[in-house]
Amino acid sequence: MRRALFLLVIFSVSGFVSADVANVYNFDTAQQEQRFQKLAEELRCPKCQNQNIADSGAPIAKDMRDEVYRMMGAGASDEDIMNALVARFGEFVRYKPQVEKRTLLLWATPFIAVFGGLLIVVGVVIRSRRSADHEPALTAGQKARAEKILAESKQGNNV
């Protein structure tokens, strides 16, 4: 029991562990450290393509982090830094794709899917409610037949 509790505690706090890449570099202010961390999280490692450069251990990710740090020190803006890295490695390194004609469908699809799903749900609900109002489950003739069968079976049971 104690073991289970121990494991539970360990696993629940393990979610808060994250490698803070900014600690490897020296920053003058906490703000700068945060800015670096944010930039590192918005840039994708071109080698380990499902990781940002903050998380990736690949050599190219380290080179990119070094460059971000160097450019920050040289006074470049966030946009300058992103553009410089995109100029070398392509749009792919932007973790958040830019909203432009090419990526419009990429951005719009979740909204289209959810909206479309909602329309379908609403359509189904309206249609089923409409049929429940106007069309009874049995016609008058079928209802009479059903009552007759029920009456006969009751008589049969009483015998």
Add this chain to the structure above:
Amino acid sequence: MKRVFLFLPLLAALILGIVLFAGIGKDTQTLESALVGKPVPAFELTDLHAPENTLSQNLFQGKVHLLNVWATWCPSCRDEHQDLMWLAHNQGVPIIGLNYKDDRAKALTWLKRLGNPYTAVIHDPKGTLGFDLGVYGAPETFVIDAKGTVRFRHVGVVNQRVWENELLPVINDVKESG
């Protein structure tokens, strides 16, 4: 009209199938080079064989070159070496080597032992030119035209198939259009 709705899931599945099928066989690791159409970045690095000589981007002027990024720590580079020797010595293709993040002595020994397919080798121990070229892993091979403009990048080993299907067509295109 209601019948049409019955076919919507089928239509969606068909479209999804076509889209996914189109992706089969494509190498997900390959990225298109952001430098296609741009000049080789300016650099000042030493010649691997002659450390007293400095090489620059002018190295590429005058004819169409292949720029091959390689290193002794890269196993795939070893794999493609024989193909590069064939390209250089049998096909007469001018190849410039970029020795990327490597030790000079090791690189020289490697070339002496295996043969040298390169007309010149740039020594890039810190990988600065590699970084500016958008290199994210060795081996990579670029096609550079006679004016020093990057025209194409291949990621991965160069072999007969890659040469015939990818590099040679680009080189021919470049030579024709100038």
